Amino acid sequence: MDGLVTTAIIGLSLGVEYALLSLGFTLIFGILGVINFAHGGFYMIGGYAAYAAVHFAGMPFPAAVATAMLVTALLGYVCELLLIDRYVSDHLTPMMITLGLYLIISTALIVVFGPEPADFSFPIRGSLRSGGIYITYANLIVLLVCATVIAAVYLLMYRTDFGLALRAMADNREVATALGMRPAQYFPLAFGLATGLAGLTGALVTPTLTLSPFLGDSILGMSFLIVILGGLGSLGGAVIASFIVGIVEAYSRVYLGGSKGALALFVVVLIILVVRPNGLMGRIGRPA
Amino acid sequence: MLRIDNLCVRYGGIVAVRDVSLEVHASETVLLVGANGAGKSSLINAVIGMVPAAAGTIAFEGRSLDNVACAMRARAGIGYSPEGRRVFPSLSVRENVLAGAIGAGIADKRERYDWLCGAFPLLAERARQPAGQLSGGQQQIVALARAMSAFPKLLLLDEPFLGLAPVWIDRISDAVRQMQGRGTTILMTEQMARPALRLADRAYVMRGGEIRRSGSADEIRAAALADEYL
Numbered sequence: 130m131d132g133l134v135t136t137a138i139i140g141l142s143l144g145v146e147y148a149l150l151s152l153g154f155t156l157i158f159g160i161l162g163v164i165n166f167a168h169g170g171f172y173m174i175g176g177y178a179a180y181a182a183v184h185f186a187g188m189p190f191p192a193a194v195a196t197a198m199l200v201t202a203l204l205g206y207v208c209e210l211l212l213i214d215r216y217v218s219d220h221l222t223p224m225m226i227t228l229g230l231y232l233i234i235s236t237a238l239i240v241v242f243g244p245e246p247a248d249f250s251f252p253i254r255g256s257l258r259s260g261g262i263y264i265t266y267a268n269l270i271v272l273l274v275c276a277t278v279i280a281a282v283y284l285l286m287y288r289t290d291f292g293l294a295l296r297a298m299a300d301n302r303e304v305a306t307a308l309g310m311r312p313a314q315y316f317p318l319a320f321g322l323a324t325g326l327a328g329l330t331g332a333l334v335t336p337t338l339t340l341s342p343f344l345g346d347s348i349l350g351m352s353f354l355i356v357i358l359g360g361l362g363s364l365g366g367a368v369i370a371s372f373i374v375g376i377v378e379a380y381s382r383v384y385l386g387g388s389k390g391a392l393a394l395f396v397v398v399l400i401i402l403v404v405r406p407n408g409l410m411g412r413i414g415r416p417a
Numbered sequence: 418m419l420r421i422d423n424l425c426v427r428y429g430g431i432v433a434v435r436d437v438s439l440e441v442h443a444s445e446t447v448l449l450v451g452a453n454g455a456g457k458s459s460l461i462n463a464v465i466g467m468v469p470a471a472a473g474t475i476a477f478e479g480r481s482l483d484n485v486a487c488a489m490r491a492r493a494g495i496g497y498s499p500e501g502r503r504v505f506p507s508l509s510v511r512e513n514v515l516a517g518a519i520g521a522g523i524a525d526k527r528e529r530y531d532w533l534c535g536a537f538p539l540l541a542e543r544a545r546q547p548a549g550q551l552s553g554g555q556q557q558i559v560a561l562a563r564a565m566s567a568f569p570k571l572l573l574l575d576e577p578f579l580g581l582a583p584v585w586i587d588r589i590s591d592a593v594r595q596m597q598g599r600g601t602t603i604l605m606t607e608q609m610a611r612p613a614l615r616l617a618d619r620a621y622v623m624r625g626g627e628i629r630r631s632g633s634a635d636e637i638r639a640a641a642l643a644d645e646y647l
Contacts (some may be wrong), residue, residue, distance in 0.1 A: 192477070290519045293508075297516045300505035307465050308517050309491035309567065 130259025137376065138381045144270045144375025145275040149368045150280055150348065151355040153323030159362030160319050161217055162297045166227040167208075168327050168352050169345030170234030174343070175201045175328025176335035177238055180249040190252045194274075201328025206321030214316060221297045231345060238342035245339040249263040269339045274333060280366065281328070286364060295319055299362065358398050360411025369409055373397070418443045418571055418602050419464065424473035426459045426626075433459035435626040436473070446593075448634065450610045451623035456638065457606035458500050459626075461575045464604070465497045466490045477571065482506055486584050492520070496569030500576045500606075502556040505564070506549025513548045513559050517566035526566075533562045536595040554585030560593050565601070567635040572596060574605040578612060586612050 131377030150172065157165045175197045182193035208230060216222040239311040251267035264272075286292035294315055302312060335344070355374055377397050381390035401409070419441040426434035434456040437601040441447045449457045462468040464475055466487035475482045482490060491497065496517070505513050512532060518526045534541040537558050543551065548559050557577055564572055577593070578586045586609070594618050596603065607613035614620060620637040630640060 234540055293512055293516055294519050296508060296512075297505050300507050301503055303467065304497075304503045304505070305516070306487045307467060307491060307497045308519070308563070309488050310485075310516075310519060311488040 132383070134262045135264070136379050138262070138264045138378030139268070139383075141235075141372070142264070142375070142378035143379055144271040144372035145279065146330060146334050146371075147351060147375055148279055148368045148371035149275045149326055149357055150334075151352045151359070151371055152364060153277065153326035155356045155359065155362055155364060155367040156295075156307065156323045157320060158356065159364070160295050161209075161213070161215060161223070161229065161316055162220065163217065163223040165323070166224060166349065167230040167234060168227075169348035171201045171205060171324040172330040172331035172348045173326040173340075173342060173345050174204065174234060175331030176244055176249070176340045177247070177331075177334070177342075178328065179332035180242075180247050180340055190336075190368050194329065197332035198325050198329040201331075202304075202321040202325025205324025206317045208324075209317040209320035211332040214313065217312070217316060231349075235342055236346050242342065244342060246339050249336050249340045251336040265337075271333050271337060275330070278326070278329065283364075284369075285322075291315075291318070300397055328373070354398060356408075358401060359406055360408030363408065363410040366408055366410030373401075418478060419604060420474075420476045421460075421464070422474045422476075424460065424463060424475065426456070426463050426468055426470040428459075432471075433473055433626050434463065437619055437623075437626075438473075438630055439628065439631070440593055441602060441604050443602055444600045445618040446597060446605060446616055447615050448610075448614060448620040448637075449606040449623055450620055450637070451606075451609070452608060455623040456626035457623055458575050460623075461497075461573050461604070464490075464579070465573055478588075483490050488551040491567070491569075494567075496564040496567050496572040498560045498564040498572070498574045498577060500579060502553065502560045504548040504551075504556045504559050509542040509545050509640075510548050510551070510559055514540060514562045514566050517563040521567070529568060533566060537562055537592060553584055554581050554588065557581060557585065557589055557594060561589070561596075565596055568596035568599075569587035569601070571602045573606065574603060576606055576608065578607055578609045598619060 143287060154165060154168045156161050178197035179193040180186040180201045182196045183190060188196065212226050212230070216226065243367050253266045253270065256263045256265040257269060286296065292303065294310045298310060298312060306312060355370045356367055358372035358373065359368070374394065376391065377394050381393035385393055421440070422438050424434055424437045425432065437460060439447070449460060451457050459468060463470050466485065477490070477493060477495060485493070505516060508516065511530070514530060515526060518529055521529070526561065539558050540562055541557060543555065548556060551559065561574070561577065574593070577589050581589065590612055593603065605613065605617065614634045614637060617634040619627050620632065620634050622637060630637065634641070
């Protein structure tokens, strides 16, 4: 019984990490209509920025995480402004740009930090135990921070003019513009927010797992899986899908083991998509 | 308030609006009436900036709108309710209405929303419902309220009766009268001349992208040319 509960806790913490990661990905697709292939790249930049801030600048870990988030948000803002903005109405060009961006990011990280995993670990060790149930302090802190940031993103999207404008533009950009909303002002901010979330996740999570310049593909793959399962462009769907994936992944890894565990996850996702082809909270098609 | 001189709108080689000049004065309601393809919506879209003017000038409150982006025209005080409603389907009714007032202060937004809910009780009844789930007539009310929530100086209404049952045409007409009661200047297009002329002070008849006749609503109603549309 204790094992079941501990696995559920692991699943929840995986779910909340995936939710934070995939929110940025689905945000960019939902609002800009852009599939951001560089999402995994920004996750890695977040990890390496935090690593550099701790090891080279001597920053305390929380300040390093905040710095990593700001750096990735700023980079995302600039990339959208300089590279993506003028092609945002075209579906293919931004995809190719973000794919190129990802290749540049991963190559640059290899050149700067080398191909080996970096020695970056969470500054707090130990675990909270109650009987046979336990959670590491690192996972607990990551879970709490991720949950807080997800709540903040929810409030930003559903309780502010900024969020209302982004959601209106996601529904109908042309009409939103005719009502006074300026995509040129909002899109770089949305992109920066999304990459900032990816960077924050990278900075928080890589010290508990591993930090290497080859993580981007798997991160992008997981983001894709979650966003498609949740329904393309749906923030709520992405969060629900993240928890489903986290729980299934935790249980299948513990009780089925390595490759069977991964297979179980894809089988569950496949079944859900057969029943709901547009994802859990997806719409049919995406408005222009 | 709005002055259009020799406006031309083209889509590639097709001329949608040809050398049109008209004027809308403060607090009056002006109707552009004509059949499908007459150029009414193209003219409205040129005023809000969704399509560029190929030639001619559009001036709002004495200032040229040349090189003024669509969003900035809205911020200058031009409200817009598009043809076919085009509400934000995933946003709630309340959010749709407030989307028109983005940038206003919290107190201003509350005051406007309360006024709109008083004028159109449907907004309060369906406040939390996604606008995409409403009927066509209900969506039209939401689109009008959304355009009104900025309390614009000039309101552009593009075919507000399109595809609606008579009972909803009456309700939309009442909604337009509420806006007129606030002193809002309105430029409206409509194919259904009979109910639209009841709301208008003046009207222009358009055909083939050109203005064929203009006059008071009574004159247009009486004119043989307008009879084609009644």
